[in-house]
Amino acid sequence: MTAAVRMLRETTKSDTAQPIVEVRHISKRYGSSVEALRDINLTFPTGQLTSLLGPSGCGKTTLLKIIAGLLEPTGGEVVVKGKTVTGPGPERAFVFQDFALMPWASVLRNAAFGLELQGIDKKKREETARHYINQVGLSGFENRYPHELSGGMRQRVGLARALAVNADVLLLDEPFSAVDEQNRRKFQEDLLRLREVERKTLIFVTHSIEEAVYLSDRIVLLSPRPGRVSEIIEPHVDRSGPPDLIRRNPAYLDTVEEIWHGLRDYAD
Amino acid sequence: MVLFCLAWEVAGRIPINVAFPPFSDVVAAFGRMVADGSLPSAFLITLQPLVIGLVVATVIGIVMGVGMGLRDELEWAGVPVFVVMQAAPMAALIPLITYVYGIGLTAKVLAVVILALPVIALNGYKAVRNVSPSLRAMCRSFLGNRRQEIFKIVLPDASPMIFAGLRLGISAGFVGVVLAELLITPTGIGDLITYHRSIADYAEMYAVIATIILFSAVTVGLLERVEIALFRPEKKEHSA
Amino acid sequence: MTIAGYRIPPLASLILWAIVWEIVGRLGLVFLFPPLSHVVMELGQVVGSTTFLNAAIMTVKCFVIGIALSIAVGVLLGLLMGRVDAADKLLGMWVNLFVSAPLSALVPVIMILFGMGESTIIVTVFLFAVWIIALDTRAGVRDMPPSLLAMAKSFGASRWQVLTKIVFFAALPEILAGIRLGVIRGVKGVVIGQLLVSIIGLGELFEVYSRNFLMEEFWALTLIVFAFALGAAELIAMLERKIDFYAGVRHA
Known part of the structure; x- marks a missing residue:
C-alpha cells in the first residue's frame, strides 16, 4: 500500500499541483497601531503539508485563523477551492x-x-x-x-x-506546543503516517524549526512586525525510512541549520 | 466538631453569661421542640416564602445574567444596577417592602428575591463572560450556529459558576427570609426566635438558630451534590 | 456599549435608570417611588438633621471598629489555616459554614449577650465580615507558588521572615479581595444589626421613616447608605489595583 501511496504523492508534488488554498494580499491590523500581517501572498498545493514558521509575533497564528475564517482580514482575500472565505466552512477543520x-x-x-x-x-x-x-x-x-x-x-x-x-484542509495551530517532548515526537510520527492514509492538505503553524523540517513538504518562513513572507523552503527530506533515520538524514539536518541561520537575527 | 461542642458545653456551664446555655440544654430544647411539633411547623411556614422567592430569583437571575453576558446592550443597562444592588445593603429596603405590601407572603417573597437576585444574576453574567474563547472559536470553526454555540458550549461551560451563584443566592435567600420574619411579622422561625427570647427560654432560642444555620448549610451542600450528579459527568464517574 | 462609534461608559446606564426613576415617580404609578429629584432635595434635609448626624457618627464608629477587628482576626485566622494543616482541619468547616450561614438569625442572640447598644452592632459587623476575610486569606496562602517558599528557605529565611516577607505579600491580593468583600458584608451587617435592634442609629431612622410613610426621606437615607457601601468597597478596590501588577503575573 505504501508504495502506491508514495507514487500518488510524487505526482501531486509536481509543479502542476492545483492550489486548494490561495491567500491573496492579506493584511491584518489590530487597532490603528499594530500591524500583524502585511500583504501576504501564498498558495497551498493540494495534498501537501505546509508549515508556517517564524518567531513569536510574526502573525503565523493570525494568518491561520484568517484562513480558517475565525478572524477577518483588514485587506485581501482567502480563496479555498475557488470560493472566497467569509467564515468557517465544511472544507476546513481546525486543530x-x-x-x-x-x-x-x-x-x-x-x-x-x-x-x-x-x-x-x-x-x-x-x-x-x-x-x-x-x-x-x-x-x-x-x-x-x-x-x-x-x-x-x-x-x-x-x-x-x-x-x-x-474536511479537505486541516489547519493545525501549534498543535504540539502544549505536549511534552517524547509525546510530541511520537505524535509527529503518527501525523506523518496519518496523512498518507487520509490524504489531506495540511497547514501547520509551529515555532519549532525541527518540527517544521521533519513534517513539511514546504516551509513558509515569516518575519515579524509586521508579518511578511521572507522565504519559502522545500526541505526534500526522504521520509521513507524509519523516523530515527529521518532525524539523522543530512538533508534534514542541513535544512534545520539553514533555517536557523535565517532566523537567528530575530531572536531576542 | 466534637471539640467545638465540648467548648460550648464548658463555656455554658461556667457560666459566662445567663443567656448562654450549655450545649446539652440546647440539644434537649431541640428535642422538645421537635417532639411538640413547633419546630417542624415553623420550618414549613418559613420554607414557603423561601422556596417561592428562590425559584423566582433563580429564573429571573439566570435569564438576566446570561442575557447580560451575551448581549452588550443588556450588559450596559443591567450590570451597573446589579453591581450596586449586590454591594449595597438591600436589607434596608425590607421595612419599606413591609409597609407597602403588608405583612403577608408577598412581602417575604420579595425580601428573599431582592437579596438573592443580584448575586445570581451577576454570577450568571460573569460565568458567560468567562466562557473559554477557544471553545467558542472551536464551535464556530466546526460550523456551529448561534443557538448551538449558546446551548452546547456557553451554557455548559458557564454552569459551574452559575451554580456557584445559586449557592450564594440560596444563602442570601435564607438571610432574607429570616430578616423578613424577624422584622416584618413574627411567623415561622422568626416567631420561634422572638417568642423564646421574650420568655427567656434561651436554650430553645439557640436551638432554633442553630437549626436554621445548619439547615441552610445542608441545603447549599445538597445543591452541590445535585449539580455534580446532574451536570458534571466528568467529576462523577472516574474521580473519587 | 458603543452607539454610532461612540463608546458609552457603563456607568452612564445608571443615569438612564435615574431618569426612568424620575419619570415613574412623577407619574405617581407606584407609591413606593417618589420622583428622584424630590429624594435628592430631601438629601440635604436629612443630612442636616442632628438625628442623622448622631446616627451616622455612631454607625461609622461601629462599622470601623467592627471591620478593624474582623480584619485583624480574619487575616490571622486565615494565615493560621493556610500554614497549619491541623488548624485548617479544625476550623475550616466552621469558617465555611459561617461564611454562607444566615447570620442575621444570630443577631437576636447577640442582642441578649451584648445588650441593645453599640457593642451589639460592632459584634454584628465583625461576624458578618470576619469569615470571608479568613477564607480569602487562607486561599491566598494556599495558592502561593511553593517555589517561592523554597526560595526563601534556601536563602536561609527564618519562619518569621518567611511569614512577613513572603507569605503575607504573596497572599496580599487575596487578602485585599477578602477585605473588600468583608467591607461590603460589614455594611450589610451594620444596617441589619441596627434594623433589628431598631432603637439606635440608622435603624431607628429607617424605622421612623418607613413607619410614617416618609418615602422621600427613606430613599434619601437609603441612597446615603448605598453610597457609603460603594465608596468603602471602591477604596479597597483602589488598593487592590495598586498591587494588581503582581497578582496578574502570578495567576498567568
Missing part, C-alpha cells in the same frame, strides 16, 4: 493549540462534536468518531473525560474531531 475540548464531554462526544453540530444522528456520528479515535490511537479511551488524559492524548482527540468532519 487548536489549547485543544479546545469540552471538559464536560467524553472523548467520544468531543470527537463527534463537529458531526453533532451538523445534525448527524447519534449512531452514525459515533460510529465515525470511533473510527477516527482508533486512527489516532486512542481506542479504549472513548468514555474517558479530557481531564483524565495527558496533553498528547487530548490533542489526539482534537485531531480525531478534525478528521471526523472529513
Whole structure:
C-alpha cells in the first residue's frame, strides 16, 4: 500500500499541483497601531503539508485563523477551492493549540462534536468518531473525560474531531506546543503516517524549526512586525525510512541549520 | 466538631453569661421542640416564602445574567444596577417592602428575591463572560450556529459558576427570609426566635438558630451534590 | 456599549435608570417611588438633621471598629489555616459554614449577650465580615507558588521572615479581595444589626421613616447608605489595583 501511496504523492508534488488554498494580499491590523500581517501572498498545493514558521509575533497564528475564517482580514482575500472565505466552512477543520475540548464531554462526544453540530444522528456520528479515535490511537479511551488524559492524548482527540468532519484542509495551530517532548515526537510520527492514509492538505503553524523540517513538504518562513513572507523552503527530506533515520538524514539536518541561520537575527 | 461542642458545653456551664446555655440544654430544647411539633411547623411556614422567592430569583437571575453576558446592550443597562444592588445593603429596603405590601407572603417573597437576585444574576453574567474563547472559536470553526454555540458550549461551560451563584443566592435567600420574619411579622422561625427570647427560654432560642444555620448549610451542600450528579459527568464517574 | 462609534461608559446606564426613576415617580404609578429629584432635595434635609448626624457618627464608629477587628482576626485566622494543616482541619468547616450561614438569625442572640447598644452592632459587623476575610486569606496562602517558599528557605529565611516577607505579600491580593468583600458584608451587617435592634442609629431612622410613610426621606437615607457601601468597597478596590501588577503575573 505504501508504495502506491508514495507514487500518488510524487505526482501531486509536481509543479502542476492545483492550489486548494490561495491567500491573496492579506493584511491584518489590530487597532490603528499594530500591524500583524502585511500583504501576504501564498498558495497551498493540494495534498501537501505546509508549515508556517517564524518567531513569536510574526502573525503565523493570525494568518491561520484568517484562513480558517475565525478572524477577518483588514485587506485581501482567502480563496479555498475557488470560493472566497467569509467564515468557517465544511472544507476546513481546525486543530487548536489549547485543544479546545469540552471538559464536560467524553472523548467520544468531543470527537463527534463537529458531526453533532451538523445534525448527524447519534449512531452514525459515533460510529465515525470511533473510527477516527482508533486512527489516532486512542481506542479504549472513548468514555474517558479530557481531564483524565495527558496533553498528547487530548490533542489526539482534537485531531480525531478534525478528521471526523472529513474536511479537505486541516489547519493545525501549534498543535504540539502544549505536549511534552517524547509525546510530541511520537505524535509527529503518527501525523506523518496519518496523512498518507487520509490524504489531506495540511497547514501547520509551529515555532519549532525541527518540527517544521521533519513534517513539511514546504516551509513558509515569516518575519515579524509586521508579518511578511521572507522565504519559502522545500526541505526534500526522504521520509521513507524509519523516523530515527529521518532525524539523522543530512538533508534534514542541513535544512534545520539553514533555517536557523535565517532566523537567528530575530531572536531576542 | 466534637471539640467545638465540648467548648460550648464548658463555656455554658461556667457560666459566662445567663443567656448562654450549655450545649446539652440546647440539644434537649431541640428535642422538645421537635417532639411538640413547633419546630417542624415553623420550618414549613418559613420554607414557603423561601422556596417561592428562590425559584423566582433563580429564573429571573439566570435569564438576566446570561442575557447580560451575551448581549452588550443588556450588559450596559443591567450590570451597573446589579453591581450596586449586590454591594449595597438591600436589607434596608425590607421595612419599606413591609409597609407597602403588608405583612403577608408577598412581602417575604420579595425580601428573599431582592437579596438573592443580584448575586445570581451577576454570577450568571460573569460565568458567560468567562466562557473559554477557544471553545467558542472551536464551535464556530466546526460550523456551529448561534443557538448551538449558546446551548452546547456557553451554557455548559458557564454552569459551574452559575451554580456557584445559586449557592450564594440560596444563602442570601435564607438571610432574607429570616430578616423578613424577624422584622416584618413574627411567623415561622422568626416567631420561634422572638417568642423564646421574650420568655427567656434561651436554650430553645439557640436551638432554633442553630437549626436554621445548619439547615441552610445542608441545603447549599445538597445543591452541590445535585449539580455534580446532574451536570458534571466528568467529576462523577472516574474521580473519587 | 458603543452607539454610532461612540463608546458609552457603563456607568452612564445608571443615569438612564435615574431618569426612568424620575419619570415613574412623577407619574405617581407606584407609591413606593417618589420622583428622584424630590429624594435628592430631601438629601440635604436629612443630612442636616442632628438625628442623622448622631446616627451616622455612631454607625461609622461601629462599622470601623467592627471591620478593624474582623480584619485583624480574619487575616490571622486565615494565615493560621493556610500554614497549619491541623488548624485548617479544625476550623475550616466552621469558617465555611459561617461564611454562607444566615447570620442575621444570630443577631437576636447577640442582642441578649451584648445588650441593645453599640457593642451589639460592632459584634454584628465583625461576624458578618470576619469569615470571608479568613477564607480569602487562607486561599491566598494556599495558592502561593511553593517555589517561592523554597526560595526563601534556601536563602536561609527564618519562619518569621518567611511569614512577613513572603507569605503575607504573596497572599496580599487575596487578602485585599477578602477585605473588600468583608467591607461590603460589614455594611450589610451594620444596617441589619441596627434594623433589628431598631432603637439606635440608622435603624431607628429607617424605622421612623418607613413607619410614617416618609418615602422621600427613606430613599434619601437609603441612597446615603448605598453610597457609603460603594465608596468603602471602591477604596479597597483602589488598593487592590495598586498591587494588581503582581497578582496578574502570578495567576498567568
